Amino acid sequence: MRRIGFLVNPVAGMGGSVGLKGTDGNVDEARRRGALPRAQDRAAIAIRRLTAVPDLFFVTCSGEMGGSVLRACGETRYWVAYQYPGTSTAEDTKKAVSAFLQEGVDLILFCGGDGTARDVFEAAQQTVPILGIPAGVKMYSAVFALDPAAAAVLISEPYGLQDAEVMDVDEEEYRHGVLNTHLFGIARIPARAHMTQVAKQVFEEADENRAKEEIARFLNEVMLPGVLYIIGAGTTTEAISRQLGIKKTLLGVDAVRDGCLVASDTDEKTLLDLVSRYPETKIIISPIGAQGFILGRGNQQISASVVRNVGLHNLIVAATPHKLRETPFLYVDSGEPALDHEFGESIQVISGYRIAQRKKISRSL
């Protein structure tokens, strides 16, 4: 019997339809503008599919935060571990997740948006895999299934696990037209089994780790003495640093030179300062988030000015084949459209030992 922690953020997505770009701290305003809750409907699509799956048991919250959705779908295999007080806040999400963990759940299935993902991850960290049913206004985190039905398919079949970035978006700034995202954490999510084109191989976690090691082995081989390397956030770039024997900040941007850490968890200003001091600099980054952004999400310290000063030809992009398969296009949003344009139609992405892929770049989602 697999125990699934299930929670719904009842107000997720309400801001979107009424132009609020996010519902955090804005529920009343959203309601006043006539927004209707939609998270429960989205969650129900997934749950209806799961009622037919044997060996599942749900641990959930009362009412709109879970229980009423399960009941409405005719699902009886559940019990309530957290009492919903009637108005959902970030604190409720975190408390519910803690309650699920105490119940020993195998996976947490939640319905919401980026804000919900951040709260779920904050409480769960990597103790159990999480998976999002998308219902929010913004979906920059990579922890969401493609749609509610896909979420159900994912957990009804045997799965491996993979890394997925949880993004933090400053909603207040976002409402004023400024997209400020940073990498909040790396969660573990169920990985869809892939039929690779080579043979009927199924994607396994081991493949993903092996690919990271291969990328790291290659990049270490071609890293030059005397050159400063600015290394972006994420687990792929972390693997590269690990091979160098350097402990890198997982969520931040670091700088290394000749196998030594020069600066850790830098901001844009520090990077610009470093670039002016070191004549030869290169940047190593991995696409981040659900859509596969090279610049502009999660690596925002590496700003357009940093890239300009380093030179576009000194930008090295690396990603595992699995990540590249999930993202048919890569995206660039450096904040400077002229620079984005200079990327051209496609980019080389290092994907293995002396192996790269040519990936198309798109500029609009």
Next chain:
Amino acid sequence: MQTKILLDEEQIPKKWYNIQADLPSPLDPPLHPATHKPIGPDDLSAIFPMELIRQEVTTDRHVDIPEEVRDVLRLWRPSPLYRAHRLEKFLKTPAKIYYKWEGVSPAGSHKTNTSIPQAYYNMKAGIERISTETGAGQWGSALAFATMLYDLECTIYMVRSSYTQKPYRKSMMHVWGAECIPSPSTKTNSGRAVLEKDPETPGALGIAISEAVEDAATHANTNYALGSVLNHVCLHQTVIGLECREQLAMVDDYPDVVIGCVGGGSNFAGISFPFAGDKLTGKHKDIDIIGAEPASCPSLTKGLYTYDFGDVAGLTPLMKMFTLGHDFVPPAMHAGGLRYHGDSPIVSRLVHDGVMRAVAYHQSEVFEAAQTFARTEGIIVAPETSHAVKAAIDEALACKKTGEDKTILFNCSGHGNFDMTAYDAFYSGELVDYEYPDELIKQAIGRIPKIS
């Protein structure tokens, strides 16, 4: 409007053309893997029959094709030369496009042109069994067919990724009585060493060669056969170009551009060497000879011209060639027959000297070209061959721009009837455009482990 240009059976060439006779200076000799001294015939006699060793080093301009071999070649040779009227019309090009169709052989590709003589000379030398490697399975099935004709046993190490991807190639080998083993295998030291380091490896031609060579070297009754790269293999393939020259003469034509796809280089050598000979001897100085290779394994366009091993384990002699390094395992793309780190030493030398040139293509663009070809000329080509098709189309489109009416000849080396999974991947948008990160490698070249 003649479409097929056909020769009579009696016009199967009686001699192979040896381009070594027309090189301005001799080839750099292969070196012994241990001593790094030039190898002699004795070093090779453990795995090759003496006649093939002689053909490997001879500088005679012509080598007689035994009548017994010509008799077998009659099963499909002379192969037809086609004028691609429908493709020309579709492209709206003033160029004339001809293609030599080698897919008419029993195994479906040019590979039988050399598997027959190789099996024949081994049979003559009293050998009972032949071991070999195969990438996409074209060579393996061609050798299985040839060894069956001469009552030899045949053991084939097939690159693992292709073994699972193309089960019907394996079935063909079984029909012709050969044993087919996925490589790396646990049957050889080289295979076990690779598996120990990397149990999930997709395999590579270089690894399979190590296994087959080891098998031959450790069994007295067994010799080794290679389907490409070596001089005698290129020699046997020259029947393709020799026939083309005759066929074009029948319609009063001669190529301005000659094209072949390149993995180890033998089908490219086969169609181009007779014409390269014309270029070297000054008869046709301006002919443009183009090898088309995959961007993921671009030895001629991005490799180094240096001595390197022919296999991963370093069992073969060191050969002077364009190489990406014998330890390079190319990504598992669909043109499995082109997944080779090096190239024929003669082709390499000719590219290095500027007699020939090379271009590299991504997977999706060659499949697009193959689709165009299938929808105009009808033939569904092998993924390897699609590289040559792409180069021919590019040349024809260039003619459209300049208004030149060049004569373009390409080798349509094999059919793709067992490659439908590759075409399916193309249609479902799953083809990955692998490429070789040569810029990064070039910048760090001094830090990369030395090749030899």
